Amino acid sequence: MGELTQGTAREVTFRGGGFRPGTRRGVGLAVFVVLILLAEWGTRSGFISALTLPRPSDVLLTFQELYQSGMLFKHLAPSLTRLFVGALIGASMGIGIGVLIGLFSLVRAGLVPLVAAIFPIPKIALLPLFVIWFGIDEASKYALIAFGTFTPTVVATYAAVDNVDRVLIRMGQSFGLSWWSIVSKIVVPGAMPGILSGLRISLTIAIILLVAAEMLGAEYGIGAYILQAGSLYDLERLFAGVVILSLLGVAVSAVVAAVERRVLSWRV
Amino acid sequence: MDLKLSSVSHYYGDTQVLRDISLDIPSGQIVCIVGPSGCGKSTLLRMLGGLERPSEGKVLQLGDAPAGCLNPLTYIFQDFALLPWRTVHGNVALVLEDHGLSRKERDAIIADVLARTKLTDFADALPKQLSGGMKQRVAIARALAVNPAVMLMDEPLSALDSQTRELLMDDLVALWTRQPFTAVYVTHNLAEAVRLGHKIVVLSRRPGKLREVVELDMPLAERHHGDPALEAQQQHLWGLMRDEAAAADAELIDG
Numbered sequence: 192m193g194e195l196t197q198g199t200a201r202e203v204t205f206r207g208g209g210f211r212p213g214t215r216r217g218v219g220l221a222v223f224v225v226l227i228l229l230a231e232w233g234t235r236s237g238f239i240s241a242l243t244l245p246r247p248s249d250v251l252l253t254f255q256e257l258y259q260s261g262m263l264f265k266h267l268a269p270s271l272t273r274l275f276v277g278a279l280i281g282a283s284m285g286i287g288i289g290v291l292i293g294l295f296s297l298v299r300a301g302l303v304p305l306v307a308a309i310f311p312i313p314k315i316a317l318l319p320l321f322v323i324w325f326g327i328d329e330a331s332k333y334a335l336i337a338f339g340t341f342t343p344t345v346v347a348t349y350a351a352v353d354n355v356d357r358v359l360i361r362m363g364q365s366f367g368l369s370w371w372s373i374v375s376k377i378v379v380p381g382a383m384p385g386i387l388s389g390l391r392i393s394l395t396i397a398i399i400l401l402v403a404a405e406m407l408g409a410e411y412g413i414g415a416y417i418l419q420a421g422s423l424y425d426l427e428r429l430f431a432g433v434v435i436l437s438l439l440g441v442a443v444s445a446v447v448a449a450v451e452r453r454v455l456s457w458r459v
Numbered sequence: 460m461d462l463k464l465s466s467v468s469h470y471y472g473d474t475q476v477l478r479d480i481s482l483d484i485p486s487g488q489i490v491c492i493v494g495p496s497g498c499g500k501s502t503l504l505r506m507l508g509g510l511e512r513p514s515e516g517k518v519l520q521l522g523d524a525p526a527g528c529l530n531p532l533t534y535i536f537q538d539f540a541l542l543p544w545r546t547v548h549g550n551v552a553l554v555l556e557d558h559g560l561s562r563k564e565r566d567a568i569i570a571d572v573l574a575r576t577k578l579t580d581f582a583d584a585l586p587k588q589l590s591g592g593m594k595q596r597v598a599i600a601r602a603l604a605v606n607p608a609v610m611l612m613d614e615p616l617s618a619l620d621s622q623t624r625e626l627l628m629d630d631l632v633a634l635w636t637r638q639p640f641t642a643v644y645v646t647h648n649l650a651e652a653v654r655l656g657h658k659i660v661v662l663s664r665r666p667g668k669l670r671e672v673v674e675l676d677m678p679l680a681e682r683h684h685g686d687p688a689l690e691a692q693q694q695h696l697w698g699l700m701r702d703e704a705a706a707a708d709a710e711l712i713d714g
Contacts, residue, residue, distance in 0.1 A: 362540035365508055366554040366605060367530050376553060380544045457544040457585050 245426040250434065253427040262416075267435070270401060270413045273329065274439075277336025278397040285341045285393065286386060289348020290379065299349070306345050314339040315403045322408070332404040339400040340393040347389020348382065355381035384458065387451050394443045398436060413439075460522045460531065460608040460641070461485050462507060467516035468666075469502055475666040476502055480516070482660060482669065484609065489635065489642045489679075491652040494662030494670075495700060495707035500645045501613055503667070507643055508532040508611045524608040529558050533607035537614040539594040541586045541601075547573070548582040551601045568604050575634065576600040592623035596630065603634075610642040616651060625684060628654050632679045649696045653689045654682050661699050664707040671699055 227247045233239035234246040257263045291298045292306075314335060321331040321338075355378050363373040405414025413435050420428035462484040469477040476499035484490050484507075492500045505511040506518050509532060524531035541550050548569055555565045573579045576596045586594055595615060602610055616624045628651060634640070646652055652659045653675065661670040675692065682689055 356540075358536060358538060358540045359542060361510060362534070362536060363553075365510060365530075365532075365534040366601075367557070368554070369557050372557050376556075377542065380542070383544075457587065 242426075245430050249427045250430045253431045254434065257428075257431060266411050266413055266416045269409070269411050270405065273332050273336060273404070273412070274397055274401050276329075277333045277401070278340050278394055280333060281337035281340030281397070282344050282390060282393060284337070285344025286348050288341075289345045289386075290352055290374070290382070292345065292349040293352025293382070294374065294378070303349075306342060310342045310346065314400055315407075318404060318407055327408060332401075332409070335404045336397050336400050340397045343393040343396060344386075344389055347392070348386050351382035351385020351389070352378060354385060384451075384455055387447060387455070391444065391447050394447065395440060398439055398443065402436065460520060460524050462609055462641075462643075463519040463521055464503075464507070465517045465519060467503070467506065467513045467518065469499065469506070469511075470514045477513075478666040478668045480662075480667070480669055482672075484641065484643055486608070486641045487639045488657040489644055489655050491644045491646060491656030491659045492662065493646060493649060493652050493659060493696065493700065494667060495664045495704040496647060497665050497707055497710070498662045498703075499665065499667035500662055503662075504534075504611050504613050504643060504645045507609075508534055510534075525606075528606045528608050530554065530605035531608040533602045533605055533610055535595075535598050535602050535610060535612045535615045537617050539586075539591075539598045539618070541594055541597055543586050546583050546585055547578055547589070547597050547600075550586070550597055551604050554601055554605050572600040572603045575603060575637075576630070590623070591619045592627055595619065595627060599630075599634075608641060610640055612642055612644045614646050615644070617646070617648065624648075624651070631655060632682075636680045649693045649700075650684075652696065653692045654684075655679065659692075659696065661696060664703045665710075670703075 230239065230244055231247045234241065234244060254263075257266075288298075288302065292302055293299075317338070318331065318335055321334045325331040325334050359377050359381060360373060363377050368376070401412075402414035402417065405412035406418045409415045413432055417429055417432035417436075420426075420432060464480055464482040464484075467477060467480045468475065476497075480503065482490075492503060494500050502511060506513050509518075520531075542553065545553060551569045551572060552565060555568060560568075569582075570579070573582055576599055578593070578596055578600055581589065581593065586597070589597065595618075598615075616627055619627065632655070635642075644651070644655055656673075656675060657679075659673040659675065661673070662668065663670045673692065673696065677688065
């Protein structure tokens with residue numbers, strides 16, 4: 192008792208590593224840079240023919256021309272307006288109705304099947320209908336984008352409301368808080384994380400629908416620009432348009448991330 | 460203001476969880492309810508505060524709540540139930556916001572209860588920055604803020620480690636000694652019951668029946684950890700509960 196065994200001493204093997212995602216700064220950027228450099232090298236050396244892929248430096252030049260001619264903002268301004276107005280209408284209606292579904296059994300029973308029915312409809316297929324309803328102008332594009340952002344936001348919101356800690360709601364009731372106080376001070380803030388991660392998805396869908404709507408009928412807009420380039424097989428311009436969309440996606444994601452950092456700083 | 464349970468029974472579906480419970484909760488006393496797990500003690504507490512309706516019998520409130528009482532029946536929960544997005548100050552403010560108090564009145568109440576629970580320096584901290592014991596002190600401060608007639612405590616110390624539990628028990632005793640409050644304290648920890656209870660109610664296993672009511676006369680401030688008289692009481696209670704607890708443990712959850 193108390194004596195240690197005599198014999199060879201070996202260190203205990205460490206086996207607890209991994210499975211812990213951490214932040215690696217710059218790696219994402221490096222992947223982009225490597226892919227672009229590969230494309231540049233491939234097109235310059237002739238390994239990739241000019242018909243397969245435009246040379247990245249040419250795309251950059253096209254982009255520069257677009258900027259200098261002032262056409263960039265002529266296309267970007269209407270696109271951003273459509274995105275903003277459409278997504279704002281869709282997301283706010285989605286959050287509102289999602290909260291109502293989460294709170295009232297009757298609304299849930301009535302609307303959840305309806306949402307399930309309209310969720311899988313490719314919204315772009317309804318554009319002709321929207322053109323008849325709202326006219327060929329901006330209103331039909333707003334409607335399309337709003338409709339497309341609405342459904343995923345509704346689903347994310349009512350799921351988030353369902354996930355609000357019931358203990359907190361019980362607490363609110365036990366202190367005699369009014370119904371409105373419980374909803375505005377407990378339910379909605381508690382559902383915020385889920386609502387914001389839903390918003391990430393629905394805003395991306397909004398960008399896709401924006402382009403689709405602009406391709407079907409718009410004089411200016413990123414979608415129209417890409418469509419023009421595509422029909423002329425002008426790959427440089429096509430890619431310049433695609434790059435704008437990618438940047439738009441990154442920007443939207445960054446905005447949501449910034450909002451999350453601000454609104455959800457209380458999270459562990 | 461006193462509370463009275465008059466032959467309360469309760470069913471979940473076909474399962475009877477409480478059978479014919481009659482109990483008086485006189486003001487100024489702490490009534491501890493102990494019993495094996497699943498004996499319906501938490502259900503009983505929810506009924507006392509109006510969060511659940513008994514299937515049979517009545518929960519009665521005798522007399523009116525004293526003036527200045529914003530929420531006569533106030534809970535303290537096992538898992539604290541603090542809003543993670545509000546600071547300590549904000550969490551206490553939450554329960555005062557619906558009472559039409561001016562900002563100055565609210566801040567005065569909050570400053571007072573935070574001082575009483577020794578949290579003044581942490582008013583701007585978020586719950587995620589606090590230890591378990593501090594979180595529960597915030598919950599106690601929040602309960603004190605509405606000046607309750609009866610505090611309903613559902614295993615308030617069960618989520619804490621034993622050192623923190625001792626410290627918080629001392630805090631509760633100090634709060635009570637300064638200003639006696641009425642409380643119903645549900646716990647499965649007999650040491651807590653003999654330290655804090657003026658009256659200890661032992662429930663049998665499901666369906667919960669009143670097994671015995673033990674009255675302790677020793678003043679709260681004189682009860683200390685390891686006191687032989689309290690140890691003896693605790694042994695007596697454990698004797699009552701031991702077989703029930705063993706039988707309850709061997710039951711299937713849905714049995």
